Amino acid sequence: MRGISDKRDFVAGLMFTTFGLAVAWISSGYEIGSARAMGAGYLPLVLGGLLAVIGLVIAGAALRQGTPSLPRVSPRIDWQPLLAITATVVLFALVIQVAGVVLTTAAVVIVSRLARRGYAWWETLILAAALTAVCVAVFYYGLGLQFPLWPAFG
Amino acid sequence: MELIDNLVLGFSVALTIQNILYCLLGTILGTLVGVLPGLGPLATIAMLLPISFGLEPTTALILLAGIYYGAQYGGSTTAILVNLPGETSAVVTALDGYQMARQGRAGEALMVAALGSFFAGTVGTLLIAAFAPSLSEMALRFGPAEYFALMVLGLIAAVVLAHGSVIKAIAMIIVGLLLGLVGTDVTSGDARFTFGSSHLADGIDFVVVAMGLFGIAEVISNVAGPEEERKVLGKLGLWKLSKEDFRRAAPAAVRGTFLGSILGILPGGGAVLGSFSSYMLEKKLSRTPQAFGKGAIEGVAGPEAANNAGAQTSFIPMLTLGLPSNGVMALMIGALTIHNIQPGPGVMSSNPSLFWGLIASMWVGNLLLVILNLPLIGVWIKLLTVRYRLLYPAIVVLCCIGVFSVNNSEFHVLLMALFGVLGYVFTKLECEPAPLLLGFVLGPMMEENLRRAMSLAKGDPSVFVTRPLSLVLLLVAAGLLVMMLAPAVARRREQAFEESHEA
Known part of the structure; x- marks a missing residue:
């Protein structure tokens, strides 16, 4: 059974991935430099990529997971x-x-x-x-x- | 002795009229915050940050710190009197404290909470004074590689010890780190993620993020929630402790103090973890565990001492290493930075009067709380019945004026609105915003240390594993992470948090 918490994790994962990709894309326009002399784009590119991957892991786990944890917060937007x-x-x-x-x-x-x-x-x-x-x-x-x-x- | 000299210096700073007054103001505001519904120390400190700009840095920190530990006191008052913990750290206090109140022993419960907290506060202050200098000295020998590794460990540990999903919290940290990089890159001078706007050239203001995520977003969530009924029990009972009460409460308070002190130092610990653990410990040690939940005085004394001790010792990593262990400490680091003081091991040698003055003021503040709160209890009882619907417009107004006054810029206020909406969305997606704040504060520092370490090592990343201290720190971080992601441990951790909620 897929609970509501799963769906929310899926949305959260996608949000992180989108944000990560956007950051990586923008920072690829900055000077990247090398590991020895990091440019302005080096760390944001790495972190953006990492965030995109983590987002996918969260979303993927939400799709696969069988037993959802109880949601602490009501998912309804007021x-x-x-x-x-x-x-x-x-x-x-x-x-x-x-x-x-x-x-x-x-x-x-x-x-x-x-x-x-x-x-x-x-x-x-x-x-x-x-x-x-x-x-x-x-x-x-x-x-x-x-x-x-x-x-x-x- | 050096310790004595340092404490004398500290008290000479903390006991000036001005600092005593601001300490008093801080503790009163803190208690107020703890007592009022739906207003936490994070939001309050964020709101008061702009006002503290005009003060001397020492005075500003004394005020902000007072709010933090004052809120623990206020939080326990509501926990005992109306069974609604004002702060998370007071959740367990409500269990036995409220039962005591129902048996007409609210006075005793409040006394025990106040005295236990005062004892813990005293010990906490002494512990900081005793251990902070050596930690600072050690940290001064850290190179950039060690510093980077330490920050990684701090962030990971903060996530592991907090509750909620570990992986989502890590994602939030990265979002925070990235937000911290917005603005002009100090090394290259290039503008990053400013979208051509000059408003973002100096980066996103710390106050904007904190008030949006914790002030505005909380208002939105709280207004949407149900209006809670807050009824105070009629009789307060006796204002003194019997010998029997004292005999049972004192050892619990001592144990709670030490447990809380240790857990408070850990990243992610602060006041919350200590109070839960202390309650568990007291229940285990007690010869009458069945009395817990039915008004056992140990169940009030232990956790109350633990949360106050933890609140004090969580200042240790912040003051000595520049590492925030929880959201409030991240705000303190923000406050230091605003006053042009670089947080870290250098604070003690470059600003000894600030360092020791702050520590001494915490003891003064704890004393003020005991002296003030017992007679003022009537006032707090009146205030804790204030309805949220009357309170939140004031919170919104204060947030707006506060953010606006930082730079007289409407742009910052609009940005705060954006972070408010974001914070609300995060809450709905069960992503806790506190790790984001930690990342945001540490982002620029981490980048700088990473760059320096890598350029010193000529671009060879093995520097992080060939330097022994850095290796150890990273191994601990990796170990924690692997442990948490292992399904068995994850489940047990989940259970522990569930239990502590139900307990």
Whole structure:
């Protein structure tokens, strides 16, 4: 019987192999040099190749193996938290310099709370207000970090 | 005596007002992290790295170290009071600690945990002070070949002693090594894997990788998980130990300390391995093994002492050899590098006040924990019921601001988002991200030593096997690897980890 853990090992193996091959291919464009005087491409080429082989071994073993170990983690991908949290971080990167720390922090908290349904909106607002106040106090006034407080108008 | 002189130097550094305050801050933050749900020491130290840039290197390390061992304390508090280990190292503490709490003996369990940890912390500090200098001296005589072999052994051992698939962890190490090579090659000056972007010319920032993999990815996993109910038992019980309790707990704590100290030095060991082993040992030695799991005080004292001792001694390879034995130590090495201190055997001679100051501060920190935590227990109890849904937006905000502030660069924040997604995918594929971090930290060092060794040997790879020390190190690494890949041993190892989970 092939369990879910096997399928995941197969995917993991392929991921490693793909990454290894990509690295090896890119580093073959760099100067390889010799064992005595290694160029920039020497070690990445070797490691990339090694990784590709290990990936194949993992994938191969997953195909052959009969008894899968119990999966510790649920294999289901939870799209909502994944997308919401990623979007939160990307949003921060895009707006921090333009919108300033006050609006950014508030927006980031609100977007991050979209990660799951059923959170109370008033809780989100209180959190946004509180965290914004703390961040402004600690990072803007306290540590003097380099970002604007408010959006620059005009 | 030299040891005394060194310790005096250490305490003269650790006992300045500023360092005591940061030590206190570190231990309080650590305890907080251990108590709060879904927030580990790795993520917290990663978040605080940028803030520590502005501090003196010694003060920065004192703060970060405090978080690490403080988290062990906090983790045991939740383990005892709500049966939820705040940290992996406190998993076994929950077994008997929570049972004691249910019998109305939570106070005793907390006392034993605190005193056991303090004893272990003291011994751990002394052990570091006693053994670190000779290890450092030995390591200073290492050539590049020995160093390379040592790093190979360190990485392999870290994988073998951690749980999970060995081969997948090795793949993760290689991914980490490769990520560590991104940026301008120091020897040739060629840009590698930068895709023409000037943002990557200096390599991928360590903070970005750590916060993405451990901060953001953990938030995604935790939010997706079920909301856990955290109910604190009403009565704490007595705040003192009876003679009988003491008689049973003290020897267990002593044994746990020594077991934990030894296992802590091993790569991959740290605090976790020690606490599991100590629990097994106490159960074996006990005349009443059936009492374990039903509130045996030895089952709290031993593992608690062991995890704290291990947390302390895992600093030894990091401080003397520049080798990280676990993820937290990889972060410490990152912190040293950020402060322009080359981790390795040179630290002790070039920065004696940092080295000894850090060690002395660990003892100070442990003392502060005992003095503070017993009266502060009420505060921790309030905090450990904080819901994750209120906590994670703060973690995300702190990660973003932290990474942004490193170089004032939006690019780094975007890169962190990428590593967050990657970390989540890794978790889903059951690939542990900690080995990647070890590889990432060691990548550039390994390449440099490999290059130097090979150019000294005029391109002859036999240098690694003709130099006796390098040969021995590589043989041990190969032996470990073969052992782990042998099916019989692999199965037994699997069972041992399963047992320690169920135990």
